[in-house]
Structure formats: structure tokens, C-alpha cells
Amino acid sequence: MLASKNHLFAENTAWLCLALLALILSFGLSWLVLIPLNFGYEWLYSVINIDQHIATYGPKNTLRQGFEQTTEGERFRLFSAIVTAIHQQGEGLDSLVYNNAQGTAMTT
DSSP, X not given: OHHHHHHHHHHHHHHHHHHHHHHHHHHHHHHHHHTTTGGGHHHHHHHTTHHHHHHHHGGGOSSSTTGGGXXXXXXXXXXXXXXXXXXXXXXXXXXXXXXXXXXXXXXX
């Protein structure tokens, strides 16, 4: 009886370890697949109304002023540049500049 409980425990532990390994690998694979897609930002932009959030909270941001004046295309470009820089250990983040609708540089 004790041997069967130990065997059952070992079997359950093995399945748990396998499930955790599969979960970790799926997260890693998902990350790698989503990098070239910029994590679906352009699709999510309209689905979760990111533009409305920027219009509401952008003017309240004292650290990055004027972001609400950027265009949709500029926001997509910036997000893509941020994703690229993050995957290059942050190289290039400090030189990112966003522009208003007229193309005038706002801030870094």
C-alpha cells in the first residue's frame, strides 16, 4: 500500500514538473513569436482604445509632455522602436524622440 502511494506521488510530481516545463517553454515561444509582431500593439490599439487612454492621461503626464499630440503612426513607430531596443539590452532607448502631427520633435 505504501509503495503504491509513493509511486502515485512520484507519478504526480513528474506530471507537475512536465506541465511546468511546458508552461515555461510556451511562454518563451510565445515571446519569440510576438516580437516581430510588436506584441500585437497595432491590433490592440483599437481593440482596447489605447488612443482614448492617451488622450485622457497623456496631458496629465508631467514627465513626457505632449505625447497626446502624436499621431497613431508615430505611436506605432515608437512602440516598435521600444521593442527593438529592449531586445538589444536597452540600446537606443535614450535616443528615441517622438514627433507631433506636424513632424516637430517633442521630446526624447
